[in-house]
Amino acid sequence: MTHYQEQLTSLLENSIEENEDIRSLRLNAFDSFKKIGFPTQKDEDWRFTNFSKIQNGYFRLSRPSDLPNNFKSPNLLNDQSYPIVIINGHYQPQLSKIPNGLSIFSGSNDFKSNPHSYAIDSNKPCSSKMKNPFYLLNTSLMNSGLSFEISENIKIEKPIEIFFYTSEIDEPIMNHPRFHFRLRKNSKATIIEHYRGQTKQSYFINTVSNFELEENAHLSHFRFQDESFHSNHTSFSGYTLNKYSNLNCNCLSIGSDLYRHNIKVDFKGPNGFARVNGLSLIDNNRHHDLNVIVNHLDNSCTSSQLFKFILSDSSTGVFNGKVIVDKDTFQTNANQTNRNLLLSPSSNMNSNPQLEIHAEDVKCSHGSTTGQIDPEALFYLRSRGISKQRAIELIVEGFAKEIFTNIKNDNFQSKINHKIGQWLESVSNHDKS
16 A cells, blocks of 8 residues: 555655646545555455455656657457557557547546546445545556547547557556546447557556447447457446437456456446456466446436456456446346356356345346257267367357447457457467466
């Protein structure tokens, strides 16, 4: 805790021109963070994850001197994307391309226009920000990120890919990026958040991404966590859906030694729709933890969740999901499914899907399954002359790829499938060695 206090003090000393309201926000958020402290096993929503690597690690905030000397164009997840490139926490406009209809603002300029987007309101009954120490830590130390606004009635045809890359660092650094995405009325866009790291040095990424969808806005969001295996990555993705807005979200996590992702969806208007899917591929001794809250706060809204974990070696996974249906709402339709595949007897999964319903006119369901490869499916494939190893790969591929069938872009789908295939190949090599 002392180290993070020192980093905040240094940040304030080196940002004397910063808006006084932002400085006050930072200090208030850190005071709240100190009161809560880092999560422990006594905290119900965090009890399966050990954050001592982050708590005891000595990470300093990234500096401009941390930029690599000769960085070339990024290896995007979608070749057709408009790239927004951030290297070691620093925005690179010369490597980025901004489409018509999209406006980009720095954090300080966005704060002046939208201070409410940064406020931490502990009085809202559905707010989880005050209970999330990493959200508070991000608010106090936010040193990276941008704000995006898509204009009313604008449809951006190609994806916008935020490429956040960590590489060539000499000592442990940390970044606390804050992103805001605002889709105005009747707008439509695909946004990719791509976090990638290539370094043997330890580092810490703690992100907050808030999405606001105005009336009839349509957002396809893909979040890909492909960090270095020497990293620690915590994140918050918050979605506010208004009348007739539509969210299609897919998350894929492969990298990072320690990973925690909090997802929160708030239906603030009627007739909203949200599909939130996720896949975690975990091997070695890595640990991935996913927490999802969907708040049905208005009428005739539909939510669908499908989250899968594939665990190999001695890896561990956590899924905590909750659907909350507010009182006085009607015609809510919510489904939550968690399925987990254990490829090793030493891997471990903790799953806790929940429904909290305060209304009567609802159609809600949830369920969770955890198991190993179906022996009947394996026998069927082997009886067709397929080797055991290849049969296992086919079963796992089919299990994994179901998550992303709603992605219609063939180029994008091919890249995702390739990433999944690479992971399966690496796991197979573990088994052979």
